[in-house]
Amino acid sequence: MRSFQVINGYNGKGLTIDLTSGQIEEFNLAEDVLTSYLGGRGWGAYFLTEKSDPQIDPLSPESLVVVASSGLNGSGAPTGGRFSLIFKSPLTGTICSSNSGGFWGNTFKRTGFDVLLIKGKAPTPVYLYLSENKVELIECPELWGMSIPELTAHLLTKHSSTARVLGIGPAGEKMVLFASVMNDLGRTCGRGGGGAVFGSKNLKAIVVEGKKTFSPAQREKYQTGLYQANKLLRSLPVTAKAFSLLGTSGLLKLVYQHDMLAHRNFQDTYHAPENIAKISGERLQQTIFQKARGCYNCRIRCTRLTRVGNLRGEGPEFETISMMGANLEIYDLPTIAQANYLCNDFGLDTISLGNTLGAAMELFEKGFLSPKDTEGRNLSFGSQNLLVPLTKQTAFRQGIGDLLAEGAHRLTLKFKAPELAMVVKGLELPAYDPRSTLMQALGYATSTRGGCHLKGGYMISLGFFGGSREVDRFLIETVADHVVDEQDSGCVADMLGICRFAYFAFSENELSRIYSGFTGVDLSPDDLKKAAKRVIQKEREFNLLAGIDPSQDTLPARFFEEKIPIAGQKRNIDREAQFNHMLAKYYEIRGWKK
Structure with missing residues (x-):
């Protein structure tokens, strides 16, 4: 491994954080790690294979979580604000890289660090505060039990309105196996159960504040790449218009028309056209839509801010409408939106929850689950009135929610019908x-x-x-x-x-110019x-x-x-x-x- 050298566009530094002892150590990122694995998912794969036992219990103190900024965080690359969490999944046993948009990732890189390696288990709940001038683990038993909105409001009040909060809700604390890690209120590292890993470590949140800036090493090449990428984004109808007008929910009719949209736990893909109209992107726009919003440096702006009665939040996205709606024969957009708000507030992966509920409904209809198991409720497909209460029960592992919190694979195994789990390697399939x-x-x-x-x-x-x-x-x-x-x-x-x-819209052709111009490393x-x-x-x-x-x-x-x-x-x-x-x-x- 070559000696340490800071490459433009990177900080060249990481932190190892032992939650058990409270010890925090800074380390340098070697040049070949920077340029061979680039950032994000790449650094996660590198550090997890180099520093973690693949056979480890994902919820044990010794398990490793990698929080990684990405190679183009801090640049002007279109949509270049995503970061990654990488860990061994408690749901699947596989390596799991889960990334998220919003603004947290860009702010994290601007603290002067590229990557965090987190291990151990804190004796009491803690959060990590990270800025250019300060790194601190802060005990926070009073935050345990807070929802994501409560947690975010508290930490922003305590620190600064310019801070960014990454954290877990009650689902992560209860170690629901598909609990997510949320940032910027409605953005999520959703898949694989990263929230459960945070919960097992008594790690409630990571708060970042950073203002460091990065200048391109080769400005002409960098700007050429930016120009080409932005031009392509503006010229493709789906990125220039469709997503900004309807968000990801605009995909629903398209996927339905191609006979791909999951129905009744993937028993078929048939939906009555009038039912699809009730949950389409067009219907969302007409009924509950409030405002469009985008992540860091994003002109696509697919995020939907919505309102149902007195409730407000982000989404629901296409996958949520599909898996917690169409898949379950629930064609009521306000109900789906309310369940989605709860998933964001409590920290649940909507794909895994919708898939697992589909498995539970098929188990019930085929007699594997009895009314005794469901607390006397009729858990058939189309049980619209149960979606919101079952979401709450799953997040808090209450009643049947304790079974649902284990995911579709373990649920169907318990009731001796594993063939009804629509999973690969234990991870619940999405809508296609x-x-x-x-x-x-x-x-x-x-x-x-x-x-x-x-x-x-x-x-x-x-x-x-x-x-x-x-x-x-x-x-x-x-x-x-x-x-x-x-x-x-x-x-x-x-x-x-x-x-x-x-x-x-664009590909490696444009990204190679942006990356090479930003870092000075010609790739x-x-x-x-x-x-x-x-x-x-x-x-x-x-x-x-x-x-x-x-x-x-x-x-x-x-x-x-x-x-x-x-x-x-x-x-x-x-x-x-x-x-x-x-x-x-x-x-x-x-x-x-x-």
Whole structure:
């Protein structure tokens, strides 16, 4: 490893924080760590594989959490404010990289530090305060039990209105296995249970205040890249208009029209058109919409600020409407929005919650769950009146919520029907039925954090918004190549802190110019992709050592065995002729063994 050298655009420093002893130590980031892993997800993969035992209990004091700024935080890169949390997931046992937008990540980097390595368990609840002049662990038993809005208001009052707060709500404290870590009130590191890991460590929050600025090393190259990226964002209809007008909920009709929208725990994708109209982006705009908002340096502005009666909040986003609405046969937007507000307030992943509720409803309808298990309630699909109370019960592990808090895989195992868990490697699937696009099917199966449309390669970008790159979603021969390419591009975005929606418009060509101009380190588009392959290989190695073997690179049996109407004919995924063929090709490209 080469000697320490600060590279422009980075701080070159990190902190190791032992919550058990309260000791905080500063360390330097070596040049090859900076440029080989770039930031965000990349640093998480590096530090977790180098400094953590893959077989560790994720909720033990010895487990490691990496909080990583990204390579283009602090720059003018469009949407370049995302940061990452990386940890071993208590839900899946895999390495889990979960990132978030908002403003926290950019402010964190401006404190003068790039990365935090957090281990141990504090004797009493604490939060970390971090600025350019001060690093301090502060005991806060009085904050334990606070919701995210209460926590944020308290810490901003105590410190400064310019501070940014990352923290957990009651769900994280109760170690709900899919508890999220929230920042800027409504932004979330949602997947994999990072909130439970924070809760297991008695870590309530991380507060950052920073004003450090970064100047580009090669201004002309940097500005050329910015100009090209912004021009492309302005020219693509989905990033220039669609998301800003309707937010992510504008995807609902599109996904429905392609027979992809999950229904009744993925039993089919049929929804009556009039029901889709009730929960569409257009209906949200007409009824509960208040204001649009964007994350750091974002012209897309897909965030929806909404109001239902006296309640206000962010969202619901497409995935929330889909998984906590359409998937459950609940077509009432105000009810979905209220449950979404609670997920933000208490710190719950809406995808996992909606998926797990779908599993519970199917368990109930098929007789595995009895009224005794549900406290006398009829937990059938369409039980609109139960969505809000079940969300509360899950966050606080009360009644049946204690079972739901374990996620779909453990819930269905308990009731001896694991085939009803729509999960990959233990992670609940999002809204896209894989029978409707073979690319997404392979992406789910090979994602290093489990059933994820983002880490699996956001294939909707090629299926719907690819323009000249648009790909037939049922074409077998090229699926593996496209999935590998999209996964690698997604990893580049996660390392540099770029929103996946921006990737609809631009790619590594523009990002290589921005990064090279910002840092002075000349990396080509191919160099960025090589870094991504390096990171994904690290994640794969961690998972193998953690006991996640290649047999788990698959899908729930439902998608192989049950045919549903899609694109004018009944389809499932042929395990041998389609899936195994695609998977073998994917392994060949990655250089992986079965």
